[in-house]
Amino acid sequence: MTALRAPAPVPPVRHGAVESTASWSRLDRIGLALCWAAGLALCAICAAILLFMLFKGMQFLRPALLLSHPLPDLDQSRTGGFLDPLIGTVVLTVLGIAFALPIGVATAVWLTEYGRPSWLARAVESGIEIVAGTPSIVLAIFGLIIFQEHVFGFLSFTAQGGSVFGRSFLTAGAMMALLAMPLVVGATREALNAIPAHVREASYALGASKARTIRRVLLPGARGGIATGATLGMGRIAGDTAIVVILLGASLQMQHGDGPPGYRILSGTGSTLTTYVYNNSPAGEGNAPDKAYAAAFVLLVIVILLNFAVGAIGGSERRVAWGR
Amino acid sequence: MRRMLSAGTWTDQRVERLLGALACTVLALIAAMVVFVFAKAWPSFAHNGLAWFGGGGNVDRQLAAIFDSPSNPQDYVYTLHAWPMLYATALLSGIAVICGLVFALLCAVFIVEFAPEPMRRVLEPAVRLLAAVPSVVYGLIGILVLVPLVGNHVVSESMKRSVAYVVQLDGTSLLVGAAVLTVMVTPIMIAIVVDALRAVPRGWTEGAAALGVNRWRATWTISVRAARPAIVAAAVLATARALGEAIMLAMVAGSVGFAPNPLDGLLFWFEPARPLAATIVDNAEGLSVVPFGQTIYAFAAVLLVSSLFLSLAGWAAKRPLKRYGLAAR
Amino acid sequence: MGSLTEPPPPVRRIVLDAEPRVVEPSAGGNGNGNGSGHLRHVPRRRDPATAVRERMQVEGLTISYGAKVAVDSVSLPVRQGEVLALIGPSGCGKTTLLRSLNRLTELTPTASRSGRISLDGEDVDGLEVTQLRRRVSMVFQQPNPFPMSIADNVAYGLREGGGRRRSKSDLRPAVVDALQRAGLYDEVSDDLDHPALRLSGGQQQRLCIARALAVGPEVLLLDEPCSALDPRSTETIEKLIVKLREEVAVVIVTHNLQQAFRVADNVAFMYLGELVEYGPADQVFGSPRAKRTRDYIAGSFG
Numbered sequence: 042m043t044a045l046r047a048p049a050p051v052p053p054v055r056h057g058a059v060e061s062t063a064s065w066s067r068l069d070r071i072g073l074a075l076c077w078a079a080g081l082a083l084c085a086i087c088a089a090i091l092l093f094m095l096f097k098g099m100q101f102l103r104p105a106l107l108l109s110h111p112l113p114d115l116d117q118s119r120t121g122g123f124l125d126p127l128i129g130t131v132v133l134t135v136l137g138i139a140f141a142l143p144i145g146v147a148t149a150v151w152l153t154e155y156g157r158p159s160w161l162a163r164a165v166e167s168g169i170e171i172v173a174g175t176p177s178i179v180l181a182i183f184g185l186i187i188f189q190e191h192v193f194g195f196l197s198f199t200a201q202g203g204s205v206f207g208r209s210f211l212t213a214g215a216m217m218a219l220l221a222m223p224l225v226v227g228a229t230r231e232a233l234n235a236i237p238a239h240v241r242e243a244s245y246a247l248g249a250s251k252a253r254t255i256r257r258v259l260l261p262g263a264r265g266g267i268a269t270g271a272t273l274g275m276g277r278i279a280g281d282t283a284i285v286v287i288l289l290g291a292s293l294q295m296q297h298g299d300g301p302p303g304y305r306i307l308s309g310t311g312s313t314l315t316t317y318v319y320n321n322s323p324a325g326e327g328n329a330p331d332k333a334y335a336a337a338f339v340l341l342v343i344v345i346l347l348n349f350a351v352g353a354i355g356g357s358e359r360r361v362a363w364g365r
Numbered sequence: 366m367r368r369m370l371s372a373g374t375w376t377d378q379r380v381e382r383l384l385g386a387l388a389c390t391v392l393a394l395i396a397a398m399v400v401f402v403f404a405k406a407w408p409s410f411a412h413n414g415l416a417w418f419g420g421g422g423n424v425d426r427q428l429a430a431i432f433d434s435p436s437n438p439q440d441y442v443y444t445l446h447a448w449p450m451l452y453a454t455a456l457l458s459g460i461a462v463i464c465g466l467v468f469a470l471l472c473a474v475f476i477v478e479f480a481p482e483p484m485r486r487v488l489e490p491a492v493r494l495l496a497a498v499p500s501v502v503y504g505l506i507g508i509l510v511l512v513p514l515v516g517n518h519v520v521s522e523s524m525k526r527s528v529a530y531v532v533q534l535d536g537t538s539l540l541v542g543a544a545v546l547t548v549m550v551t552p553i554m555i556a557i558v559v560d561a562l563r564a565v566p567r568g569w570t571e572g573a574a575a576l577g578v579n580r581w582r583a584t585w586t587i588s589v590r591a592a593r594p595a596i597v598a599a600a601v602l603a604t605a606r607a608l609g610e611a612i613m614l615a616m617v618a619g620s621v622g623f624a625p626n627p628l629d630g631l632l633f634w635f636e637p638a639r640p641l642a643a644t645i646v647d648n649a650e651g652l653s654v655v656p657f658g659q660t661i662y663a664f665a666a667v668l669l670v671s672s673l674f675l676s677l678a679g680w681a682a683k684r685p686l687k688r689y690g691l692a693a694r
Numbered sequence: 695m696g697s698l699t700e701p702p703p704p705v706r707r708i709v710l711d712a713e714p715r716v717v718e719p720s721a722g723g724n725g726n727g728n729g730s731g732h733l734r735h736v737p738r739r740r741d742p743a744t745a746v747r748e749r750m751q752v753e754g755l756t757i758s759y760g761a762k763v764a765v766d767s768v769s770l771p772v773r774q775g776e777v778l779a780l781i782g783p784s785g786c787g788k789t790t791l792l793r794s795l796n797r798l799t800e801l802t803p804t805a806s807r808s809g810r811i812s813l814d815g816e817d818v819d820g821l822e823v824t825q826l827r828r829r830v831s832m833v834f835q836q837p838n839p840f841p842m843s844i845a846d847n848v849a850y851g852l853r854e855g856g857g858r859r860r861s862k863s864d865l866r867p868a869v870v871d872a873l874q875r876a877g878l879y880d881e882v883s884d885d886l887d888h889p890a891l892r893l894s895g896g897q898q899q900r901l902c903i904a905r906a907l908a909v910g911p912e913v914l915l916l917d918e919p920c921s922a923l924d925p926r927s928t929e930t931i932e933k934l935i936v937k938l939r940e941e942v943a944v945v946i947v948t949h950n951l952q953q954a955f956r957v958a959d960n961v962a963f964m965y966l967g968e969l970v971e972y973g974p975a976d977q978v979f980g981s982p983r984a985k986r987t988r989d990y991i992a993g994s995f996g
Binding site for chain 2: 796798801824825826827828829831832834836838840841842850851854855902905906909
Binding site: 064065069072073075076077078079080082083084086087090091093094143144147148150151152155157161164165167168169170171172174175176177178179180182183185186187219222250251252255276279280281282283286287315318319322323324330333334337340341344345347348 | 376377380381383384385387388389390391392394395397398401402405468471472474475476478479480484487488491492493494495497498499500501502504505506508509510548551555579581582585601602605608609610611612615616620642645646649652661662665668669672673675676680
């Protein structure tokens with residue numbers, strides 16, 4: 042019996058849509074409705090937050106604000122801009138990442154490539170998770186405790202009586218490094234693990250030592266992951282307020298500290314956009330909500346740009362084919 | 366292998382030790398953190414004993430008394446009953462994580478299964494964006510929009526008068542704090558659960574469909590069940606974030622160390638509540654006064670212990686789930 | 695690499711004219727009764743005297759993924775009481791055809807289908823898809839037991855099939871019955887609440903068959919069920935398939951011609967989406983009419 046010939050042609054039925062819910066029980070349908078409600082609520086909240094900040098930012102942001110220093114006037118709502126806090130954010134972010142990257146990458150490399158003895162590797166992994174889960178306010182307090190000891194006096198202001206203030210860009214940067222480090226470690230480990238074993242084996246087969254393989258083959262190959270981790274870390278640092286409040290003193294203008302000229306900025310105090318927003322809101326001393334909105338908008342733009350950068354780096358690195 | 370490589374093994378061992386030492390700085394830092402914070406916080410615990418965790422008295426007045434201690438170390442005042450702040454911390458974090466988890470689960474299922482394609486393409490980056498918004502921006506929106514809304518329009522004059530002798534109902538309240546905190550912790554939970562739902566093996570989802578189970582039931586009984594370790598991880602992460610949230614809650618949930626009373630009925634939601642982290646931020650200027658500083662360090666110590674316990678709890682909760690072949694993440 | 699204090703492994707000498715060594719299995723077998731110890735697969739055709747009942751009709755089915763046609767105008771009957779095997783080289787559309795029988799192709803967004811498939815006379819498009827899939831069950835190539843206990847796996851279709859969820863104790867008799875029909879009950883009767891993932895590959899596949907049978911289907915679709923299993927498990931499942939053909943209509947897709955020969959009563963050979971030949975197994979394998987069938991069976995391609 043050969044194949045039967047087809048009867049009259051019927052137009053093709055396209056499928057792939059969600060099945061009809063006609064046969065579902067009431068409980069199932071309620072569940073689906075809840076899902077939809079949650080999804081729509083999420084859309085609404087996202088839109089509300091982003092559009093509101095956009096609107097307020099556009100309303101209150103003027104280029105003069107970005108470029109002028111804050112003036113220590115009592116009537117904050119009329120004078121001055123937030124150049125100092127903006128510089129403070131940039132300096133702190135760069136400093137924090139500069140501290141976090143070496144330690145983070147070293148830890149990630151040790152965990153993936155060496156990791157002996159294994160109990161130590163597990164302990165270090167748990168340690169990273171614990172640091173990631175510690176609230177930034179606790180890290181800030183810890184930083185204050187440590188850096189107020191005399192031995193660290195060179196990092197910040199030292200008063201005449203010998204008490205160390207413990208507040209400066211350097212100390213805040215050091216604690217910010219702890220914030221960023223788990224992100225750097227995580228992203229670098231992922232990138233290193235994504236490099237297939239045969240690449241390492243090829244390098245060893247050519248006679249390279251492990252250290253040389255790491256330096257010449259693996260780290261350049263993990264560049265994308267390291268950049269992703271660094272960008273994620275920068276985003277986190279830029280958005281943190283608690284450490285700044287405790288460890289940077291939140292003075293409106295940048296105060297220079299002691300020491301040689303370039304160092305004075307780092308050992309001095311200042312503020313960042315985050316504390317500027319906090320201080321100008323009704324919760325702080327100043328009462329300039331429009332400047333707070335403007336600064337918050339700039340902060341949001343910075344963080345969003347960093348986020349997009351992560352996506353862009355991640356996207357381009359995914360196109361690296363390791364050749365299977 | 367070691368002995369056969371003549372050149373470079375010496376460097377290899379050295380590099381390994383160096384990297385290992387750098388990696389262990391994390392452990393050293395954690396140990397230092399625990400030791401130092403507790404050392405500095407000890408006097409406050411020692412003077413109060415277990416009553417430190419109990420209730421009694423107005424916390425703000427106690428803090429002021431500590432701040433005004435005479436400068437003679439013998440006369441330092443340490444009396445503190447921190448219960449209102451502990452209670453507020455637990456209340457805010459608990460409400461935010463529970464509501465957030467339910468909301469995040471529903472949203473994650475929506476994004477993975479039921480959202481139309483254009484909506485999904487907008488929602489996913491939006492969730493990632495929300496997760497990256499700094500807490501001070503949430504606080505700003507809260508304090509400039511939600512707090513006046515609650516204070517002027519939701520809370521009536523009579524309500525305010527009824528408790529005016531105890532506390533001011535000006536809009537900074539448990540309700541606004543919990544609501545904004547929920548919105549803050551939900552995006553990261555959504556991201557984790559969506560990743561986990563997408564990683565469920567196709568064999569399981571196809572197998573469930575082939576048995577004639579409708580999409581909703583299949584998603585809940587198979588995919589969500591398979592994603593349980595990730596849900597636990599997400600809840601732990603969210604709780605850690607909620608516990609440590611200082612700035613936003615300082616702006617939005619009140620600067621009064623008050624314990625909202627559930628017996629007050631509806632007013633319960635409008636009363637201010639200041640958790641530990643926010644208390645630290647609010648009182649950061651007074652750290653130079655020794656007993657005051659030690660009290661603040663005591664708050665930090667409590668937060669540190671709770672976050673350590675959280676990490677432990679998360680690890681312990683995931684272990685039994687490995688039995689049924691659910692991959693640990 | 696071990697330390698150099700151990701002696702190096704022995705070097706085997708190759709002797710060019712040595713007699714070949716043949717390993718004979720020991721007499722007495724290993725318990726499956728043949729005495730020679732190796733497996734013997736004998737074709738088991740259905741008894742021609744038993745009646746067959748037509749369950750599904752495929753008429754002029756064409757399935758395309760986007761612009762690519764996967765199945766081109768195929769018409770076939772599916773009958774209870776006999777096993778239908780779909781054979782053909784990779785990419786010939788046999789799996790697509792199988793998956794369209796329970797409308798599983800709808801899970802792929804780009805798939806479109808024309809033609810008619812009917813189950814007991816009703817068009818499958820007119821049926822509610824979840825109800826259709828309970829009447830036409832499927833077992834996949836890779837065993838895919840859910841991350842639950844064995845009893846929960848088998849009861850899954852019954853519990854979640856709509857309506858109120860019945861309790862696990864209510865469903866236990868149905869679970870036991872399905873496991874017995876799948877020939878697995880004796881091996882797992884004590885372990886019904888243990889995780890299903892602890893079973894061996896062959897047992898997992900039989901569990902999947904039990905799970906598919908528990909919902910009481912009229913047609914059972916098997917997508918290369920033995921390709922991931924060892925020969926012993928394969929034999930067990932083939933015996934099971936033959937036993938099941940009385941109760942359900944069985945359609946099996948296989949790329950293993952010997953398996954099709956052993957198990958099937960009717961064979962459909964597909965090539966590049968077209969149904970090239972359809973007929974009784976002995977005729978298609980013994981004296982195939984189409985040249986392409988002859989070439990495929992002889993091994994010229996595929």
